Amino acid sequence: MEIEKKFTVKRMPDGLGSYEYADIEQGYLLRGPVVRVRRWNNDYILTYKQKTRESGSKTIVNIEEEFPLNKEGFYHLLEKCDGNVIKKRRYLIPLYDGLTAELDVFDGNLKGLVFAEVEFKSVAQAEAFVLPEWFDKDVTEDKRYSNGYLSQVTSFVE
Secondary structure, X not given: OEEEEXXXXXXXXXXXXXXXXXXXEEEEEEEOOEEEEEEEOXXXXXXXXXXXXXXXXXXXXXXXXXXXXXXXXXXXXXXXXXXXXXXXXXXEEEOOOOOEEEEEEEOHHHOOOEEEEEEEOOHHHXXXXXXXXXXXXXXXXXXXXXXXXXXXXXXXXX
């Protein structure tokens, strides 16, 4: 189960270069439910994801399963993906209570787009989340911030 919220950012956090990061490349074979292939540095992953929602909640809850791929399998499937391949650098920024902000800085046709995701242990934790001062708007329900949607556009328009 994946419980997450997405946010725009007012500014980049201090000390960005000191945080762990991953270079990510991903494409979508199917968008509903999601079947995605992803390169995370030198790891290759096939992901199945389907959205659900707890009644009355604005927090996205996903059923998510990940399966390892080898490099050849990843690139073979990537060729079969629809739309654009998403390229981004994801910074892992520790927050409070063991939470981590995943700050995505996009490249390629989405260069300039930046937003953060936070994964939670429960919907209650997500809904009680206090935003760091460098976060801006909650865009969890805005489909334009969905990577599946972003893989279908040539540029981002807010």
